[in-house]
Amino acid sequence: MINKTNVKNFFKTYGYWVAFALSIALLITIVTIAIVNKPAPIEEDFTPVVNEEIKFADPLADMALMKDYSNTKLQYSNTLKLWQAHKAVDLAAEEGTDVIAVLDGTVTEVTYNYLMGNIVKLDVGGGITVVYASLASDIPVKQGDAVTKGSVIGKVGKTAKSEASDGAHLHLEVLLNGESVDPNLYLDLSAK
Ligand SMILES: [Zn+2]
Numbered sequence: 001m002i003n004k005t006n007v008k009n010f011f012k013t014y015g016y017w018v019a020f021a022l023s024i025a026l027l028i029t030i031v032t033i034a035i036v037n038k039p040a041p042i043e044e045d046f047t048p049v050v051n052e053e054i055k056f057a058d059p060l061a062d063m064a065l066m067k068d069y070s071n072t073k074l075q076y077s078n079t080l081k082l083w084q085a086h087k088a089v090d091l092a093a094e095e096g097t098d099v100i101a102v103l104d105g106t107v108t109e110v111t112y113n114y115l116m117g118n119i120v121k122l123d124v125g126g127g128i129t130v131v132y133a134s135l136a137s138d139i140p141v142k143q144g145d146a147v148t149k150g151s152v153i154g155k156v157g158k159t160a161k162s163e164a165s166d167g168a169h170l171h172l173e174v175l176l177n178g179e180s181v182d183p184n185l186y187l188d189l190s191a192k
Contacts, residue, residue: 048181051126056102056186057149059091059132059172060156065189066092066169069182078165087180088133088173089189095168097156099132102186107145107153116171117159122147128186129178133171134160 011018067075067090074083105124112118118135136157147153158168174183183189 048176048179048185050176050181050185054103054126054128054186055188056130056183057100058187059100059102059130060093060097060170061100062097063091063093063170063189066090066166069184071180071182077162079161079163088131088171089183089187090163090166091170091172091189092166093156093168093170095156095158096136097168098152099135099154099156099170101147101149101151101153102130103128103149105130105147107141107143107147110139110141110143112159115160115162117157117161118154120153122153127177129175131173131175133173134158134163134169 067086069089070086072085075086076083077086099120101122101124103122103124105122107120108123108129109119109121111121113133116133118133118137118139120132120135120139120141122130122132124130132154134157135154136159139154141147141153156168156170158164158166160171163169163171172183174181174186
């Protein structure tokens with residue numbers, strides 16, 4: 001019964017349907033592969049053990065939260081034209097505003113980085129290091145200095161090239177045992 005003419009007639013009549021069915025099957029296969037191979041969402045399993053007793057002094061006398069901390073949520077960088085996690089808080093302030101030691105501590109590093117500008121790292125004990133970035137060039141402290149809570153460790157600048165279009169601000173990062181944690185754990189920005 002199956003001869004060439006029958007096959008020809010079959011495709012003449014049902015050719016489009018066969019093509020359609022094959023397309024659907026292909027589509028389902030592609031979608032299935034895409035779902036199976038979908039990369040796992042980036043999530044940090046690192047849960048900081050936060051000492052609730054530790055409370056920071058305000059790093060600026062007058063500040064406005066400009067960009068909040070985000071661990072996994074991507075935020076758009078106007079300067080870099082890309083989405084990235086912002087593991088710090090950006091506090092808007094006039095250029096030249098005093099930047100304050102949030103706790104007693106020791107300056108472990110005074111450095112410059114093209115992307116983050118002038119940086120002061122302050123070890124405040126308890127495994128916590130406060131990283132102040134985008135500071136003005138005029139930095140009154142040096143590595144090894146012991147500073148007291150409330151003392152001036154620098155001035156607000158706009159030296160962080162990666163955040164240049166955000167204007168003058170303090171980029172404040174908090175490291176707990178070397179890992180970025182949310183500065184809001186130690187700071188009260190809610191009323192700002
Ligand atoms: Zn920032």
